[in-house]
Amino acid sequence: MGGGRLAEKRVLVTGAASGLGRRIAERFVEAGARVLLTDIDGAAVAAVAQTLDQPAAPLDVTSASDWVAALEAARAAFGGLEVLVNNAGIGPGGTVEETEIETWRRCHAVNLDGTFLGCKLALPLMRETVARDGTLGAILNLSSIAGVIAAANMAAYNSAKAAVRHLTKSVALHCARTGGRIRANSLHPAFIDTPILDNFALPGLDRAGVLAKLGRQIPLGTVGEPDDVAWAAVYLCSDEAKFVTGAELYIDGGISAQ
Numbered sequence: 001m002g003g004g005r006l007a008e009k010r011v012l013v014t015g016a017a018s019g020l021g022r023r024i025a026e027r028f029v030e031a032g033a034r035v036l037l038t039d040i041d042g043a044a045v046a047a048v049a050q051t052l053d054q055p056a057a058p059l060d061v062t063s064a065s066d067w068v069a070a071l072e073a074a075r076a077a078f079g080g081l082e083v084l085v086n087n088a089g090i091g092p093g094g095t096v097e098e099t100e101i102e103t104w105r106r107c108h109a110v111n112l113d114g115t116f117l118g119c120k121l122a123l124p125l126m127r128e129t130v131a132r133d134g135t136l137g138a139i140l141n142l143s144s145i146a147g148v149i150a151a152a153n154m155a156a157y158n159s160a161k162a163a164v165r166h167l168t169k170s171v172a173l174h175c176a177r178t179g180g181r182i183r184a185n186s187l188h189p190a191f192i193d194t195p196i197l198d199n200f201a202l203p204g205l206d207r208a209g210v211l212a213k214l215g216r217q218i219p220l221g222t223v224g225e226p227d228d229v230a231w232a233a234v235y236l237c238s239d240e241a242k243f244v245t246g247a248e249l250y251i252d253g254g255i256s257a258q
């Protein structure tokens with residue numbers, strides 16, 4: 001293995017066919033990691049993985065059996081796992097009154113249950129790996145600034161992402177108690193230009209107009225780019241952050257400073 005900030009890290013990323021998960025996987029590979037790219041869209045993620053010369057596996061994060069199979073694929077490809085990035089997510093809008101119970105449940109199933117299952121099912125393999133190989137591990141959960149600051153029209157998403165934030169702290173404390181070689185942190189981006197923002201259709205505005213309008217809500221005056229999140233992920237999953245656990249990093253252009 002060569003050098004790099006993530007040299008010798010074996011990684012599983014969920015939702016890696018698109019947006020932030022894809023960019024995180026790309027930056028991780030550049031930094032020397034080996035990455036198993038996973039997504040509910042197995043064909044799309046296989047195509048992305050091929051461009052990076054890395055393995056891929058289909059993984060619906062709401063399915064425990066998919067998790068078991070993907071973790072077996074990581075073991076088969078890499079012999080172990082140090083890093084888990086729980087990135088897969090969906091972002092339905094709607095006020096509490098508009099939100100159908102099916103939408104509420106699906107939002108929590110993907111964003112929250114998917115993160116829970118990932119932490120629960122990956123930790124045994126991660127603990128085994130770091131103990132055997134003397135490496136350090138990390139879990140990174142994609143929450144959102146919406147998990148900290150509410151909006152009237154994001155009831156389900158606000159709830160699910162707030163829960164991801166707090167779950168991460170519980171996971172961090174559990175990992176600290178059980179060997180201390182694995183950390184867990186959450187990331188909280190504001191609007192980042194990925195396909196998830198296609199949900200923000202506004203009457204009379206094309207996509208560029210929507211992004212400009214969203215950008216005006218941010219002190220730095222613009223929406224973010226996938227790399228703004230990916231570089232934070234590189235840091236938090238590397239041993240540079242070996243004393244950082246249970247932390248929440250805001251990547252929000254200053255929204256939460258107001």
Ligand SMILES: NC(=O)c1ccc[n+]([C@@H]2O[C@H](COP(=O)([O-])OP(=O)(O)OC[C@H]3O[C@@H](n4cnc5c(N)ncnc54)[C@H](O)[C@@H]3O)[C@@H](O)[C@H]2O)c1
Pocket residue numbers: 014015016017018019020021038039040041059060061062087088089090091110114142143144145188189190191192193194195196197
């Ligand atoms: N882009 C933003 O503005 C923003 C801001 C804050 C937080 N986030 C969070 O970042 C994460 C990534 O979002 P993105 O912007 O890249 O969105 P995206 O829509 O571009 O990508 C999400 C990926 O997750 C996959 N996915 C959806 N449901 C899945 C499931 N059940 N199992 C596995 N994969 C599934 C999709 O196929 C897709 O490839 C999400 O958790 C999102 O909530 C995004």
